[in-house]
Amino acid sequence: NSQSNQFCEAGIGYGEVGCGLSSSTKLLIKGGTVVNAHHQEVADVYVEDGIIVAVKPDLKVTDDVKVIDATGKFVMPGGIDPHTHLAMEFMGTETIDDFFSGQAAALAGGTTMHIDFVIPVNGSLIAGLESYEEKAKKSCMDYGFHMAITKFDDSVSRDMEIMVKEKGINSFKFFLAYKGSLMVNDELLLEGLKRCKSLGALAMVHAENGDAVFEGQKRMIQLGITGPEGHALSRPPLLEGEATARAIRLAGFVNTPLYVVHVMSIDAMEEIAKARKSAYFPNCTALYHPLCNLSLSKGISKPFLWDSKQGCKMYFNCQILFKTLGQRVVGEPVVSGLVLDDSGLWDSDFATASKFVMSPPIRAAGHNKVLQGALSNGILQLVGTDHCVFNSTQKALGIDDFRKIPNGVNGIEERMHLVWDTMVESGQISINDFVRVTSTECARIFNIYPRKGAIIAGSDADIIILNPNSSFEINAQSHHSRTDTNVYEGRRGKGKVEVTIAGGRVVWENNELKVVPGSGKYIEMPPFNYLFSGIDKADASYLSSLNAPVKRSKPTT
Ligand code: URP
Ligand code: ZN
Ligand code: ZN
Numbered sequence: 181n182s183q184s185n186q187f188c189e190a191g192i193g194y195g196e197v198g199c200g201l202s203s204s205t206k207l208l209i210k211g212g213t214v215v216n217a218h219h220q221e222v223a224d225v226y227v228e229d230g231i232i233v234a235v236k237p238d239l240k241v242t243d244d245v246k247v248i249d250a251t252g253k254f255v256m257p258g259g260i261d262p263h264t265h266l267a268m269e270f271m272g273t274e275t276i277d278d279f280f281s282g283q284a285a286a287l288a289g290g291t292t293m294h295i296d297f298v299i300p301v302n303g304s305l306i307a308g309l310e311s312y313e314e315k316a317k318k319s320c321m322d323y324g325f326h327m328a329i330t331k332f333d334d335s336v337s338r339d340m341e342i343m344v345k346e347k348g349i350n351s352f353k354f355f356l357a358y359k360g361s362l363m364v365n366d367e368l369l370l371e372g373l374k375r376c377k378s379l380g381a382l383a384m385v386h387a388e389n390g391d392a393v394f395e396g397q398k399r400m401i402q403l404g405i406t407g408p409e410g411h412a413l414s415r416p417p418l419l420e421g422e423a424t425a426r427a428i429r430l431a432g433f434v435n436t437p438l439y440v441v442h443v444m445s446i447d448a449m450e451e452i453a454k455a456r457k458s459a460y461f462p463n464c465t466a467l468y469h470p471l472c473n474l475s476l477s478k479g480i481s482k483p484f485l486w487d488s489k490q491g492c493k494m495y496f497n498c499q500i501l502f503k504t505l506g507q508r509v510v511g512e513p514v515v516s517g518l519v520l521d522d523s524g525l526w527d528s529d530f531a532t533a534s535k536f537v538m539s540p541p542i543r544a545a546g547h548n549k550v551l552q553g554a555l556s557n558g559i560l561q562l563v564g565t566d567h568c569v570f571n572s573t574q575k576a577l578g579i580d581d582f583r584k585i586p587n588g589v590n591g592i593e594e595r596m597h598l599v600w601d602t603m604v605e606s607g608q609i610s611i612n613d614f615v616r617v618t619s620t621e622c623a624r625i626f627n628i629y630p631r632k633g634a635i636i637a638g639s640d641a642d643i644i645i646l647n648p649n650s651s652f653e654i655n656a657q658s659h660h661s662r663t664d665t666n667v668y669e670g671r672r673g674k675g676k677v678e679v680t681i682a683g684g685r686v687v688w689e690n691n692e693l694k695v696v697p698g699s700g701k702y703i704e705m706p707p708f709n710y711l712f713s714g715i716d717k718a719d720a721s722y723l724s725s726l727n728a729p730v731k732r733s734k735p736t737t
C-alpha cells in the first residue's frame with residue numbers, strides 16, 4: 181500500500197504501519213469478562229467482517245479464526261471521545277495532530293471513535309464541512325462531526341438543516357468565549373437554540389463569558405502579568421459559572437436539551453446540578469421556588485403554601501398542578517480537568533507552563549476532585565478530552581503574551597487509562613460506569629447506540645482488552661501524538677489497554693500500532709436523540725397552561 185508507506189517514510193514511526201493489515205476478518209476473543217454499561221459476564225466474543233456476531237460463553241470456531249485469549253481481562257467497547265480538534269486552524273496556527281496521527285494515538289490508548297468539531301469557513305457551514313471531509317480522508321478509525329456556529333442568518337439556518345438531514349451531523353457548538361473570533365452573543369445563541377430544537381439537533385456550548393474574559397486579559401496585561409499563569413488568572417471559574425448558567429437558562433427558556441462541553445470548574449458543575457434537579461412549574465412565572473423547595477427538603481409533607489395536588493400556592497400564577505422536571509442538561513468534563521490542577525501554569529519554564537494553557541483553564545486543586553465526584557454521582561455524564569495539541573514551537577507564539585499562546589492540551593491517547601486509574605482504581609465508579617462514561621453514554625447522546633458503545637451481537641467490532649493487573653506510564657517520548665510535550669508527563673497508573681480492535685481489525689497489540697490511513701469510516705449521526713423525547717409534550721402543556729388571551733374592557737374615561 182503506497183499511501184501507507186508514505187506515512188511510514190514520513191517518519192511517524194509506528195511499527196508495521198500499513199503493512200500489518202490483518203488478513204483475518206474473523207476473530208474470537210476468548211474467556212474475558214465482557215463489560216457493557218448495564219451488564220457484565222464471562223463470555224467469548226466472535227467477530228466477522230467488522231461486526232460482532234455473537235457474545236456467548238464457550239464459542240467453538242474453525243481454524244481460520246484468529247483467537248485472542250482475554251482470560252482475566254476486561255473486554256469492553258472501544259472508547260468514544262466526544263470532543264477533539266484534529267487539524268484545526270486556531271489562533272494563527274493549526275493543531276499538530278491531524279486525522280491520522282491523532283487517531284493513531286487514540287487507538288493506542290483504546291479509543292476507537294471520536295467526534296471532531298467542524299469550524300465553518302467564513303461562517304459557511306458547507307465550506308467548513310468540505311474542508312473537514314478533506315482533512316478526514318486519512319482517517320484510520322471511525323469518526324463523526326459536530327459543527328460550530330459562528331454567525332446566524334437565513335443561509336446558516338438553511339445549511340444547519342442540510343447538515344442534519346443530509347450530512348449526518350446532529351450537534352452544533354456555540355462558543356460564548358473567544359471574543360472577536362468564534363464567540364457568539366445571546367441573540368445568536370437564542371436563534372441557534374431554536375433552530376437546533378426544530379431540527380432535533382443537540383446544542384453544545386463552550387461556556388465562558390467572552391466579554392469578561394477580554395476584560396480580565398486587559399487587567400492582567402496592565403498588571404504586567406504576561407506569562408501562562410495570566411491565562412488562568414484572566415478567566416476565573418466565576419466566568420465559567422456565569423456563562424454555564426446563562427446558556428442553561430436560555431436552553432430552558434427555549435425548552436431544548438443542552439450539552440455543556442469541557443466543564444472545568446465547581447462553579448459550572450453546580451449550575452448543571454441545579455438545572456438537572458430543578459423543579460419546574462408549568463403555569464408559574466418563576467422557575468425556582470426557594471420556599472417550596474425549602475419546605476419540601478425539610479420533609480414537611482404539607483407546608484403552608486404547598487398542596488399535594490396543586491403544588492406551590494405561593495404565587496397567583498402557580499395555583500394549578502405542578503410537575504417536577506429535571507432540565508435536560510448534559511455535562512462533559514474532560515480528562516485534564518478531572519486529573520490535573522493549575523500548578524503547572526506557574527512553572528518557571530515557559531515550555532512547561534504553556535503546555536497547560538487551555539480554555540476554560542485547568543483550575544486550582546480541588547476543582548478536579550469535585551468534578552470526579554460529580555462524574556461518579558451522575559451530575560456529569562461522559563468524559564471527553566478536548567484533544568487540541570500544539571507543539572512547543574507553536575506554544576511559543578505567546579512567549580511574551582499569554583493571549584497568543586494557542587489554547588489546547590493533549591488527551592486522546594491518555595483518556596481511557598487516566599479515567600480507569602483515577603475513577604475505577606480509586607473505587608469512585610464501577611467498571612460498568614467506566615464503559616458508560618467513556619463510550620456508551622456518548623453513543624446514546626449522539627444517537628449511534630447500539631451500533632457503537634456496546635458489545636452485543638450486531639454492534640460494530642470496536643473493542644478493547646484491558647488488563648487490570650498491568651500498568652501504564654505516560655511520556656512524550658513514547659506517546660503517539662505528534663506533539664513534543666505531554667501534560668501528563670511521568671504519570672503512571674494501573675490498568676493497561678493491551679489490545680484495540682477497530683472495525684474488526686486488531687490495530688494495537690504488543691505495544692504495536694497497525695493502522696491504515698483511509699480505513700476509518702465517517703459515522704452519520706441521526707437527529708432527535710433520547711433527550712428530545714417528550715419535549716413536544718412539555719411544550720404543549722406549557723402552551724395550554726398560558727390561559728391567554730385575557731379579555732379586557734376598554735378603560736372608560
Ligand atoms: O483550549 C481549548 N479548549 N482549545 C480548543 C478549542 C475549544 O475551546 O474547545
Ligand atoms: Zn471550547
Ligand atoms: Zn410556585
Ligand code: ZN
Nearest residue numbers: 263264265566
Ligand atoms: Zn474543544
